[in-house]
Amino acid sequence: MPESITTDFRSLALSTDATSVTQLDVKDTNATNSTAELEATIENLIHRCSTLSDEVETYVAAVVAKQKQTRVQHPVEYRNLRNDFKNELAFLKKIAVVHMDEEKVRHFIVSSNLLYYEALWNAAKNTSGLQAFRKYFYWDKKGRNTTKGKGGASKGKTNALVDIVANEGSQWLRVSTLSEKRLLFDLAKLGWMNDSDSDEDMPEARPSSEDDDDDEDQVDIVRSARELARAAKANPIGGRPPKVHVILTRIIAGKTKEIDSILNKIRATGAVVHCANDIPPAPSLELVLPRLLIDRSRALSDTLNIDCTILLALVSDISHKPCPILDWYPGEVRAQIQEEAEENLLPTHLYPAISSHAMVTTQEAAEQMDLIVQTLATDEEKIRAEVLLAQGDHAKKTPDDLVQAWKSFSDHPVPPGFKLPIRVVTSNIELLLHKLPAVATRLSVELGALNRAIFLFGWAERLTTLSANRGRARQIETVINEVGLEEGEDGPHIWLCGESRSLIAKHGRRK
Structure with a gap:
């Protein structure tokens, strides 16, 4: 249960200011207050609590809208906050309508947790x-x-x-x-x-x-x-x-x-x-609401490290245009086409994160994508892969020409300042390990060659790694939390996309 205001009845004080965190003044509990004064006290409490509850509902609505847009991995746990404020408001309103003697009314007033909830929400708004x-x-x-x-x-x-x-x-x-x-x-x-x-x-x-x-x-x-x-x-x-x-x-x-x-x-x-x-004064909700929300894009590095799962999502036909569901498509591909029809991955998730950031990818990730592209890609997917990395017929194109070519093979507009190509870089594991905390050595053993090159490179170079590989991201998080980091050491920054996209496949393959 929350701390009760009843921890000190004597310091309870009334305030007519709905925004201030004050105390109800009942120092002289033997004094006879008029019914009108008690009613005014209760109405003041209800007004203060209602104001807080309205702010919490505004915050919750913003959280729900944000999470629907970004599909966060760990949803915000706001239900306890919301229910506590609803219950407190209901409690205060009940005091106002139920007929009881003054002594009982005072008892209920000092049993209110409003002071605590005001302090809680004010503290939250300063974070x-x-x-x-x-x-x-x-x-x-x-x-x-x-x-x-x-x-x-x-x-x-x-x-x-x-x-x-x-x-x-x-x-x-x-x-x-x-x-x-x-x-x-x-x-x-x-x-x-x-x-x-x-x-x-x-x-x-x-x-x-x-x-x-x-x-x-x-x-x-x-x-x-x-x-x-x-x-x-x-x-x-x-x-x-x-x-x-x-x-x-x-x-x-x-x-x-x-x-x-x-x-x-x-x-x-x-x-x-x-x-x-x-303790600083509580700011207005309107002023601080954006920073109260979880926004992973705030911490993105200037240059982004793109892993193989995101490379494939960027070139997949599913991400760029409506695709018919053919009966020979694997179940995963069919499911992704249906998901894309309901919510477009590029404009909703990837493009807002990529924005105008420069992008790099490791040689290992690029080679893995090339292998999959040569095996499964449609003609348009192959062209997008060339445009993305400035390879093949697009090897000598300027960045502006690459962006124009990219637009011509997509139904979705690109974000302002969108940069191509993604630059392919070399990763040297032995060299990377010298830059990283000791726990990276264990991860180097546990991760496969491809993921070792991708995630350790991003970590060592202090780049945000964009990935749809939930399993590897979870594995990295678990190992780092088990081993721990020393003071001054930082873990890798991984921006995990909630969805992945496969290549649609030019030729028939088994379900």
Whole structure:
């Protein structure tokens, strides 16, 4: 369950500003408020929650539209966020219509989680590449990842709740509306506070590790930070643990030595701490919505490394014009023709990514495409292959002539600045391995010769590799996460296309 505002009734304060994150003021719970004042309080809460809910729905609509266009490999997990806001709004509206005595109304008001949800959404709007909300990550005693896909729970395993998964998975945020008074109260219960002014009586912050066994002697926020550190280590992305950020919306740093000691304990886990005095104001959704969406094209390198699967998709008749489904076509080809009729691969997926980028491909990828083209290609597919790499009759054509020739064999317009030819480059595996992290040596053994040349070249040259080879991309990701990367090392950047296209085949072949 989310942190409840009931953690500190005395600090609840009312605000008539729907955009501000304030607290409901019920300091004097014995005071007799009029029915009109209570109704105004509830209406204010409903207005604030409704405003947030509307923003979330706008965000979700943008996510759905973006994912329909790009077919992302890992869909954004927004359902928890959406349902939480819907439930909170329904809860507040119920208070407004149900007749009950004032004491019960006040009880329901302080039971609202609106303050937390406001803090959560404001924190989200200050990030980018939102991937998931209120998601649990799991690990076992050996520190291994036991998180199931699709939000499934792992029974009997240790878990940590991440409020916001941002930066396409590499950043975790934990949002807390814990007040200073409540934190000091929790410290007192643990016997951390005394009458001495000496810092010697305060516990020293020290780096935490998975072997720490004193979590039960820590306040909840420290225990949570340690759990997040373990979960992050067990759930790396791109070979590194996600960076944990702890956001404390009602804690001020540098004010109380006891609280500063707690902040130091949180930082000792490796987390970045954001206190009330350094949290930026929430920007308008309209201003930040584009960067909240997952957009893989933002990180593309200036020059793109094109693998064999994309080369084939670029020259395939299926990608360029309507194709009849002949009874001797293999099932895969027939399925691709049907998919293309519903959604065109080039204008919807590949062209937006390629745009005006220069392109290269390895000698191995070009030779593999040539082999397949000579075996299966139609006459037009053979011409496109020549145009794409400036070979054969098109070897001496200028880039502009190549683009014009490309247009003549396609029903789809090319993007502005589209560049041809794709330049064929030589890959030297031994030389590449000297440029790459140690994990590349293991991948060099596990990948076949073709994929080794393609993916290690792109990685070593810091180029984005465009590929439709999901299996190899998943294999690379798994190995890198198992072995890990050192500080300062980066993994390969692979732009994975959701669809592939085969050559349509000039001659009949078995289904």
